[in-house]
Amino acid sequence: MKPGRAVAGFLAVPFLLMVAGLLVIAALAGGLPSTSPVGSRLNAAFNGAQVPAEYREWVIRAGQTCPEVTPQLLAAQLEQESGWNPTVVSPVGAMGIAQFMPGTWPNWSEDNDGGGVSPYHPGDAIMAAARYDCALAKIVRGYIESGRASGDVQDLMLAAYNAGPNAVLNYRGIPPYAETQNYVRVIRTLMNKYQDVTPDIAAGTPFGSAVVEFAMRQRGLPYSWGGGDTSGPSMGFGNGAGVTGFDCSSLVQYAVYHASGGKLLLPRVSQAQVTVGQEVPRDFAAMMPGDVIGFDPYRNGDYSHIGIYIGNGQMVHAPKTGDVVKVSDLSESYYANATWSVRRYG
Structure with a gap:
C-alpha cells in the first residue's frame, strides 16, 4: 500500500443480510436481462493451480469475504503488490505479501492463522487485504449509487486501494494518475492467469x-x-x-x-x-x-x-x-x- 491511503471505518455487511435479499427472487422471473449479458468476470472459475500452494487456501477463503473480491481478483492483486513475497518491504515501508503501510495495517489486522498478528504472516495479510477491499467496495458503490462517481465497482475498488477512496470521489471515477490507472489495468490483465473463462x-x-x-x-x-x-x-x-x-x-x-x-x-x-x-x-x-x-x-x-x-x-x-x-x-x-x-x- 502507498502512503496516504484513507481507511474506511466500518464493518462489512454480514452474510445473513445478503441472504435476506433472496426474499425478492421473483423479480428475476424474466431471465437474464437482454441489456446486461452475463460477462466473463462473473462467468469465470478460479484457477487455483496458478497460486503458490502455500497461499491457495487463504486466497480461496479470503475470496469469500464479499462478492466483489473474488479469489482470482485477490490473487492478481497480491501478485501485483508483492509478487507473492511475504517478507518484502517496499522503499516507502509497505510490508508483506499485501503491502500494508504501518498506519493502515492495525485497522484491518486479525490473527487468522493462530500465530499472532503480523503483516508478514500470509494468512493474516491475505484476509486483511480482502476485508479492506470489501470495505472500499462498499464505499465506491455508495459513490456510484448517489451519482458522485461512475464506473465498475471492482475497478473503482482497486483504484481506491491504490490511491484512496477520496481520490475516486474527487475525480468521480478512476483518478487520472498514471500509477493508479496502470494498477487497475495490470490487475485486470493478471486476473486472466487465475481464472478459466467459459x-x-x-x-x-x-x-x-x-x-x-x-x-x-x-x-x-x-x-x-x-x-x-x-x-x-x-x-x-x-x-x-x-x-x-x-x-x-x-x-x-x-x-x-x-x-x-x-x-x-x-x-x-x-x-x-x-x-x-x-x-x-x-x-x-x-x-x-x-x-x-x-x-x-x-x-x-x-x-x-x-x-x-x-x-x-x-x-x-x-x-x-x-x-x-x-x-x-x-x-x-x-x-x-x-x-x-x-x-x-x-
Whole structure:
C-alpha cells in the first residue's frame, strides 16, 4: 500500500443480510436481462493451480469475504503488490505479501492463522487485504449509487486501494494518475492467469435454462466435500481435502449465482437452500428446468442432498465423494423414496 491511503471505518455487511435479499427472487422471473449479458468476470472459475500452494487456501477463503473480491481478483492483486513475497518491504515501508503501510495495517489486522498478528504472516495479510477491499467496495458503490462517481465497482475498488477512496470521489471515477490507472489495468490483465473463462450464455436466456446450462458445464468435475463456491470449483476439506471440485450445494450456489448475473447469492448448504425461493409441488407437470430439488432420504427433516432439475425426470448434481458432477434419473430409488423440497428461485 502507498502512503496516504484513507481507511474506511466500518464493518462489512454480514452474510445473513445478503441472504435476506433472496426474499425478492421473483423479480428475476424474466431471465437474464437482454441489456446486461452475463460477462466473463462473473462467468469465470478460479484457477487455483496458478497460486503458490502455500497461499491457495487463504486466497480461496479470503475470496469469500464479499462478492466483489473474488479469489482470482485477490490473487492478481497480491501478485501485483508483492509478487507473492511475504517478507518484502517496499522503499516507502509497505510490508508483506499485501503491502500494508504501518498506519493502515492495525485497522484491518486479525490473527487468522493462530500465530499472532503480523503483516508478514500470509494468512493474516491475505484476509486483511480482502476485508479492506470489501470495505472500499462498499464505499465506491455508495459513490456510484448517489451519482458522485461512475464506473465498475471492482475497478473503482482497486483504484481506491491504490490511491484512496477520496481520490475516486474527487475525480468521480478512476483518478487520472498514471500509477493508479496502470494498477487497475495490470490487475485486470493478471486476473486472466487465475481464472478459466467459459463462453457467455446469451443475454435473454430464461433464468431456469441458464441455471441448467451453468451446472451442465461442470459435468465431469470431481465431487469435493466443502469445495466450490460462486467463483467455481475449489479444494474441499475433510473427505474433500486434496480434491478440487464441487459438492452438491456449492454446484447449486454457483449455477444460480451466475444465471442471475451475480444478483443471487444462495446460502451455502442444502438445508438452508430449501428454505428460500418459491415452493413448487413434487410434480413433473409443475416442475421446470432450473428448479432445485432438496432430498431428505430418511424423512427426518435433514435435506442432505440437492440437485438441479433439467427436465424429463432428470437432474444434474454432484452426488458423493469419489463421483463426479453428472446427470442422474430421479426414478433411482435413493431419490424417488426421499422426501423432496422443490424450490424455484426465478
